[in-house]
Amino acid sequence: MLEPLFKYINDHQNQFVQRLKEWVAIKSDSGDHTKWGQVETMLNMTAELIQKMGGKVELADSGTHQLPSGETVSLPPVILGEFTKDPEKATLCIYGHVDVQPAMMEDGWTTDPFNLTEIRGNLYGRGATDNKGPVLAWLHAVESYQATNTEIPVNIKLIIEGLEEVGSYGLLKLVKEKKDSFFADVDFIVISDNVWATTSPALTYGTRGSSYFFVEVSGPKLDMHSGVYGGSIHEPMSDLIALLGSLLDHTGKIQVPGLSDDVTPLTEEEKKLYENIKFDLEEMKNAVGVKQFLQDTKEDVLMARWRYPSLSIHGIQGAFSEPGSKTIIPRKVTGKFSVRQVPNMDPQDVERKVKEHLEQVFSTQNSPNRLKVTATVSAKPWLANLGDSQYIAGQKAVKDVFGVEPELIREGSTIPIAQNLQEETGKSVMMLPIGAHDDGEHSQNEKISRYNYIAGTKLFAAYFYELSLIK
């Protein structure tokens, strides 16, 4: 049954790579709302491809969003797609996104991030693995059925957005609105927007949540000259450094009081899952390029990444950030950090505790400056039931293509839509990654290997088949 599909996919891999090259060339970076025109271009290109394949497409209005500046902006639409409907078959809804993280040569890319470049079997480019490659692999899996005149054994629906990298503004509201229409006949929801944990294929059953914090300290009317005023001014930058410095100790432990109180205790059963994962700590150190992690054992590192909260400081806006030297006292600086939450932490509660902590620290500074803390993108952590039937189908499909059992893993990063879709629709949600652990999502030199891209397309084709056998 699967052989002709796999052969078609093998035979057409160069076309599939060429199409990914065309998609990567669109700079659909959603990080800056003034550039959302490119995101819309990418969404339109995706919608056209689905329509060309015979799918129906609705470009659903996802409303507006208020930026931290107070400005309200219209959001790019969300693609709701559907291939021919057979009421006898199970219905699978595939989620994906076609926006990307920012990327510039100056950040240290070896090749142009928006020109997909193949080097020794790897396809380098922004979005190659996160998430343009996987979205195309789904569409190419459908194409393999169509081109070989094989009936697709499940009904396929698609929900594809363009704002995942900034927190899927508007998507949750849309899902709520479409619960009783688009989602009414959906049986399973599948997401391929993460990577394997090791060199082995994996199914993902949980993700951490995330809250992004903006800590603004403002003081003088204007930027000041540090020679003229240095030593006489409460500098917003030193206030901010003290605030950011109060968040973590040098072991990576979060210093916000009570933040980790609600973390689910570890059971013996869960502990075993980590022991079974073929994660090589030394190999990972080499891949990442660090001499040591904050933890010493494989299990502790995996748990720190997947089932415990973390806090990372990303940067400062408003201070001097260019190369060279500038003797400035910035008038207003905004520190940016995020907290990854885990079951059973509540984003509202996290936000309150972080704000209270920062306000308390700031009060000890005796500063005449103004503090403003805001938080966005509060995504809850997600945890699925490993007994759901699509997890069984997923395991079989992995075996069909790779000949091994998948690892059952969690993901440290946030796919808010997994939690949102599960909570709002009540359907089973699974994550079925095809990227490798060293793909470098969000990094310089992001890639997907040609092998994973093509094997992933086969995996998705096999998954349609295995899912139809179970329902």
Next chain:
Amino acid sequence: MLEPLFKYINDHQNQFVQRLKEWVAIKSDSGDHTKWGQVETMLNMTAELIQKMGGKVELADSGTHQLPSGETVSLPPVILGEFTKDPEKATLCIYGHVDVQPAMMEDGWTTDPFNLTEIRGNLYGRGATDNKGPVLAWLHAVESYQATNTEIPVNIKLIIEGLEEVGSYGLLKLVKEKKDSFFADVDFIVISDNVWATTSPALTYGTRGSSYFFVEVSGPKLDMHSGVYGGSIHEPMSDLIALLGSLLDHTGKIQVPGLSDDVTPLTEEEKKLYENIKFDLEEMKNAVGVKQFLQDTKEDVLMARWRYPSLSIHGIQGAFSEPGSKTIIPRKVTGKFSVRQVPNMDPQDVERKVKEHLEQVFSTQNSPNRLKVTATVSAKPWLANLGDSQYIAGQKAVKDVFGVEPELIREGSTIPIAQNLQEETGKSVMMLPIGAHDDGEHSQNEKISRYNYIAGTKLFAAYFYELSLIK
């Protein structure tokens, strides 16, 4: 004697403003070495004007400079200018610079920083007061003598550079080379590259020194995704925040051990100088837009700015600094701060103590990351002798133009050339500012008032005259 000069200057003020507009239009920002072409354009324009006025110009080679990156770059030339020489007259050498600080509308300018714009008597534009306006005022003072057929009573030499804002690379070496040629017959050196301390005209007899520090912390090979790796990695950014946080306490006191040991003790005589200055603390709070300074009295604020050291944190390179949100763990971040030194601190000693302190703090972090501390632009503090004859001439010239005695002030910011010229040439150096205290050098909306620009031109014309009477 001075009346025809003053009348000429008054009558030609619109031309003088127009010429400043042409100079401000050249984006001679020296902060980024890849843009030094504009600095050279500005130097050529200056040289042409001097030549048109009958001056001789040498575009002196100032050698090369090694950037923090290790790259070696050729430096723009330095203008050595000279008007007709009469061995019977005293020779005055004027120092100025025609490069500027960076400026962008996005930083919060009300008008285009490179289009000089007059609003209610103020001329807004980058370089208006620092230092294009004063350099032109010197040349226009010469022009007023020439145009009124008045013999200039002193010989005029000029040294004009294009790298002051990044630390006058190459200038010290050039001054050493020219000590026995260009500087041999110079009697006095005058610099107008600072501003009054209050609303009263001033002579400046001291400046603070400066050392600029780059604190680089590097870890992983690439930027990492904070979802995937957050909680397991020693993040370079949290190491850096801890390092920067160790530099100051919340009262602005420098926490580097021993840094202030060599500060000259305050004498009763010096204390009186501060009491005499008509500095209004409340007015300054309003101008700067702060509710309080770190000190409570006028004298303490002035001393904090002029005769005590300070440390300001300017920013971080390599972290996320754009608007919006990005969930990145930066692989390499460079914190930037500077220390203003005062007599009798030694820059070499400051550098050593800061490095030792940072290394000590970093060692307590137990981090596998790499720390690299480099320092540039080590300028020594400068203090002149108030009894020098050009200070007497300066006081008389201020009285000629403004009808009041000047305040005798120091300057918190660094003009390394004052110290360098005094030390290398052994000549008397004076600073004769024409900008007002609220001109906003290095800030958004930098300006010089039309009044100060024109009165400053008269002051310089009067100074030539008074100086000739004393010698």
